Amino acid sequence: MVGKAVGMQTKKPAVRKKRNGEQTEARILDLAIPIFANEGYDAVNMRAIAAACQINPATIYIYYPNKRSLYVAACLTCFERMTRKILAMVDRTAPAREQARSFIGALVAVQQEEAGS
Numbered sequence: 001m002v003g004k005a006v007g008m009q010t011k012k013p014a015v016r017k018k019r020n021g022e023q024t025e026a027r028i029l030d031l032a033i034p035i036f037a038n039e040g041y042d043a044v045n046m047r048a049i050a051a052a053c054q055i056n057p058a059t060i061y062i063y064y065p066n067k068r069s070l071y072v073a074a075c076l077t078c079f080e081r082m083t084r085k086i087l088a089m090v091d092r093t094a095p096a097r098e099q100a101r102s103f104i105g106a107l108v109a110v111q112q113e114e115a116g117s
Contacts (some may be wrong), residue, residue: 027065028053033074041071085110 031052035044046067050057064070089106090099 021062024053024059026054028055028060028063028070029074030075032070033078036071036074041067044071046070081113082110085113 028049032044032049035049035052039048046060046068047057049070050060053060060070064073086103086106089109090102092099094102
């Protein structure tokens with residue numbers, strides 16, 4: 001073997017590691033959101049979220065330095081998702097008054113959908 005010592009392992013590409021990290025971070029957020037929603041901020045601890053994610057609690061701290069930062073990220077993620085849903089329902093070519101009515105209707109629809117899930 002040229003250039004490789006026997007028994008030496010090669011490093012995995014950084015791209016794959018980054019993609020796995022992004023997937024782990026997204027999984028943490030996706031599972032933390034319903035936990036925070038159902039139990040409330042004060043009742044949640046990082047160990048419970050780690051258990052739901054089936055990861056070591058220390059892994060969460062790679063992405064979020066504390067519970068508050070995870071909670072803020074979870075809230076922002078929820079707001080971004082709701083905003084995308086609402087804006088997708090609004091006809092942006094309609095006159096302003098119709099857009100406002102459409103926006104309010106979409107807001108109510110999304111809130112009802114979220115409350116039902």
